[in-house]
Amino acid sequence: MKTRRLLYALMATTALGAPSLTPAWAQAQTAPPSADPTQPAPATQGVPTQLDAVTTAAMRSRRPLDDVPATVSVITTENIDRENMQDVRDLVRNEPGVTVGNNPNRAGFQNFVIRGIGGNRVLLMVDGMRTPDFPDSNQGAGTYSREQPDLEDIKRVEIIRGPASALYGSDAIGGVVAYTTKDPGDYFRDGKNVYASAKAAYSGANQQFTESFTGAVRSGNVEFMGIYTRRDGQEYQPAQTTISPNPTTWYNNNFFAKLVIKPTEVDTIRLTGSYNQSGQSTNVLSAVGTFPSLFARVYDEWGQDYTNTYRISAQWEHNAPIGFVDRLSFLAYFNSVYTQADTYTLRGGVTSVVPSNARTSQFYYTQNVTGAELQMHTDREIGGLDNFFTYGLSFSWTTTTRPRNRTQITLATGATTNSVGGELYPNKNFPDTDTVQAGIYVQDEISALGGRLKITPAVRLDYYNMTPNPDKYFWNSTGATLNAVPSATTYVSASPKLGLLYHFNDTYSGYFQYATGFRAPPYDNANFGFTNAASFYQILPNANLKPETANSFEVGFRGKYENGSSWQLTGFYNLYNNFLETTVVGMVGPVTQYQYVNLTNVTIWGIEARGEYRFAPEWAVAGWTAFAQGTDTRTGLPVDSVSPWTTQARIRYGFDKGLVAQLIGTVAAAHTAVSNPTYFQAPAYFNLDATVGYVINDHFKINAGAFNITNAKYWNAPDTIGITPTNPQLDLYAQPGRYFGVNLLAKW
Known part of the structure; x- marks a missing residue:
């Protein structure tokens, strides 16, 4: 037992946050040897495989993918550089069943969609910190995007598919995207105590130039x-x-710093801070025209968007026993995002010849997340079985506000008014809200049958409290006809999970996982209050919403071979209940009343497979396929956010040093499974990419790529939900045409 505890302590250096720039497939080689299958198995059988890549998010401790009863992707710094990834769209370009939404008119990138579930139903984390979310009511605003960390700060991105509330609580109903930032220790080599590098990159997709200094x-x-x-x-x-x-023109400045102090051999303190500042200027041509539904003609529209994001955290790791705790980690953090969207519009009546008025709009969004987490591990032998307990407490306090202001100027007289389009400004569509989330969780990894069988039960108990603070600006938005007042709500939920993993032999294994998800009704869905007298509609708050829930069943089989070849086949069946939607709930005179209600139950099932065959020392073919089908069980109609069947294949030369080259082909079926026959159905497509990288010497490395080589016109299906084939802006939703990218790294 003492030896095993020492191995766990050694592993904890990485499990609790100590990073490494070693490629993920090679990290398993450095793991301490152990006969216990709850530990990363050393790659002694032969060449490391894709299944030897290490995840820390899936089990909240360091594990190779081959030892996890779930589907997880690990994207490393090497992947980011070699494939010229410059943004989150690039990040998931080659991931089965995962996409990132995009609003091309102004807002840009939106949210991750994992197996058809997206938005705030996918939890984003940076170094274990919950990040600011993306309010559902922002979807139609057209000026907001969900902030992401800069990829130059990131060492590893892990994507957990399917519900993960047993370890992460509310908002992890569709999956988790966990970012891990770089450590200073990642850079020191050959006994050197100083490191410096400069990196330049270019992407022709949006004429992006990047300069980075480390x-x-x-x-x-x-x-x-x-x-x-x-x-x-x-x-x-x-x-x-x-x-x-x-x-559009835009810029982004990102500052990242980390201080690591090791006062003793078993203690590590990390202080991390980042600041991101961005600005964007857009000539919104897509908003120009005659719009009878708005009773207006728009002559010109400009947008100016600004975003500031702050992150600061302090983490203490203790890798030695304290009583029954073998090791622990304590994290305290603060995240903040501030967004300002300014819009300038020249308007007139539908039949106007010249503009009659000018509108200036300022929409703001601020969210602060303050949180803390205590995570502990204990290794015990109980009943002759090895048990590895992971357990902890988490707390977060979130404050959210979204004020809106608008002024209209009559051009002929110069008169101004704050009563515009039936709304009185300034206003807030939902009240300022305080949200408190607290959770306690425990997971046990039990090894049996000589280490071949691993049983992983887990459960989390969550407390969620939401307190709205309506003020005069909220009442400006709701108007005098509102007959429902926002009220505080509290939810308590238990989220269990059970995983089974069996190693048939050193080559083949199989697993089963049952997992649950929980998402409390968000502040804007529950308390959205809005009256538009000019258009005769109203949205009412609803304090009686139920949490959204999920039940997921997943089974998989894996194989890995001495020459580095490997494969994985996965089938999943997910049941989602009480999804929130808006529906008509009444009429007050000519005003139609809407409200968010628990209306939709969704079933999504599918099959995913991926593998790699290394047919020569420097050559490999690899690929994946992902098929999913979703149904709204209330209506029997398809779920639009589920992507069509997609398959990718690649041939690669080289693996680590020297020359690495790839040719990547992606084929997608037509998106015919839409809920409304009048919706655009994204056609089938074939896309071809090529990348090449070369390590010139110890100081210089270059990576280049050609993307969409055939200049195919194709769409990411979730981007076009609800758009009709006759929409004049449809082309804007298509993916970039043929472009080239390159990055060059110089280090000393």
């Missing part, structure tokens, strides 16, 4: 690093389009 220094038991990244770009250029995208 420095790290070590003195005794203290390490420090800093990264500054500057990005400048323009609008994306869709393939074969006949219309011009909205002219």
